[in-house]
Amino acid sequence: MQKKIVAYKALPADVLSYLEAHAEVVTIDPKDADALRAALKSANGAIGASVQITPQMLEGATNLKVLSTISVGYDNFDVADLTRRGIILTHTPDVLTESTADTVFALILSSARRVVELAEWVKGGNWKASIGEAHFGVDVQGKTLGIVGLGRIGGAVARRAALGFRMNVLYTNRHPNAQAEQEYGAKRVELDELLAQSDFVCLQVPLTDETRGMIGAAQLKAMKKSAILINASRGPTVDEAALIEALQDGTILGAGLDVFEQEPLPTDSPLLAMKNVVALPHIGSATHETRHAMSRNAAENLIGALDATLTNNIVNPDVLKR
Numbered sequence: 001m002q003k004k005i006v007a008y009k010a011l012p013a014d015v016l017s018y019l020e021a022h023a024e025v026v027t028i029d030p031k032d033a034d035a036l037r038a039a040l041k042s043a044n045g046a047i048g049a050s051v052q053i054t055p056q057m058l059e060g061a062t063n064l065k066v067l068s069t070i071s072v073g074y075d076n077f078d079v080a081d082l083t084r085r086g087i088i089l090t091h092t093p094d095v096l097t098e099s100t101a102d103t104v105f106a107l108i109l110s111s112a113r114r115v116v117e118l119a120e121w122v123k124g125g126n127w128k129a130s131i132g133e134a135h136f137g138v139d140v141q142g143k144t145l146g147i148v149g150l151g152r153i154g155g156a157v158a159r160r161a162a163l164g165f166r167m168n169v170l171y172t173n174r175h176p177n178a179q180a181e182q183e184y185g186a187k188r189v190e191l192d193e194l195l196a197q198s199d200f201v202c203l204q205v206p207l208t209d210e211t212r213g214m215i216g217a218a219q220l221k222a223m224k225k226s227a228i229l230i231n232a233s234r235g236p237t238v239d240e241a242a243l244i245e246a247l248q249d250g251t252i253l254g255a256g257l258d259v260f261e262q263e264p265l266p267t268d269s270p271l272l273a274m275k276n277v278v279a280l281p282h283i284g285s286a287t288h289e290t291r292h293a294m295s296r297n298a299a300e301n302l303i304g305a306l307d308a309t310l311t312n313n314i315v316n317p318d319v320l321k322r
């Protein structure tokens with residue numbers, strides 16, 4: 001019998017055709033939670049992004065074998081629950097590494113050199129004479145970058161930092177990263193030391209119970225007054241209220257943020273009124289090329305997992321042992 005796939009995100013035409021060559025595809029508007037829940041009940045697989053898939057949504061979805069997220073992060077899923085249900089979860093870790101590292105570097109450069117603030121100042125017609133100290137930024141090259149979580153994206157950030165900008169790289173990670181140490185001179189330290197020594201603190205951890213709120217008031221206080229916090233991981237890794245306070249009272253110099261506790265960022269967020277904050281709308285991997293590659297990768301993951309031929313990109317490989 002032909003397999004049934006639910007797509008809860010609009011897919012590029014060629015990716016949709018690829019899926020349709022293997023299965024019947026039903027596209028659901030992700031805003032319609034009831035329709036999604038109903039469609040999952042008769043589906044063998046689902047593909048999409050940016051929707052919290054709760055255990056309740058999977059009640060009665062007895063044929064569901066694979067969920068394929070078009071993202072590297074999988075905090076929208078209860079992985080243990082999926083494993084219990086025998087549902088494979090796949091993600092797209094490799095294809096987005098470089099473009100996401102570019103976003104991180106864009107945040108580093110734009111916060112240090114005040115690119116967004118000063119571009120708005122020019123567009124506002126304020127550039128009437130040569131600029132002076134009041135508009136200076138701080139150097140990036142040669143400074144110390146602390147990367148919290150040196151996985152794939154952290155490694156790509158470290159490469160840019162060390163080889164492109166001659167930065168010293170410190171990092172924390174559960175395991176040492178030999179490649180980053182050998183090729184980029186990265187040094188593994190405790191979080192306290194990283195916070196105390198870094199000019200830029202860059203979060204590259206997934207959102208888990210351990211990382212939720214890992215940067216709070218105490219950690220911000222432990223940073224240099226001249227330091228800049230960069231977060232393109234997940235908003236809740238930082239206590240946003242504590243960050244707002246730290247930015248307001250000069251505990252740290254600034255922040256470059258692609259992610260927030262609540263997304264879209266509420267329009268009354270104090271962060272939006274701060275000159276020392278660069279705020280982006282979660283653009284991490286958002287280039288035409290990378291988003292297309294992610295959709296394609298997720299579609300191939302889904303078909304491979306349904307055919308039982310997929311060996312990589314599986315978040316819960318334990319499910320295969322059952």
Ligand code: GLV
Pocket residue numbers: 070071072073074096284285
């Ligand atoms: C984006 O945030 C992703 O997880 O891919």
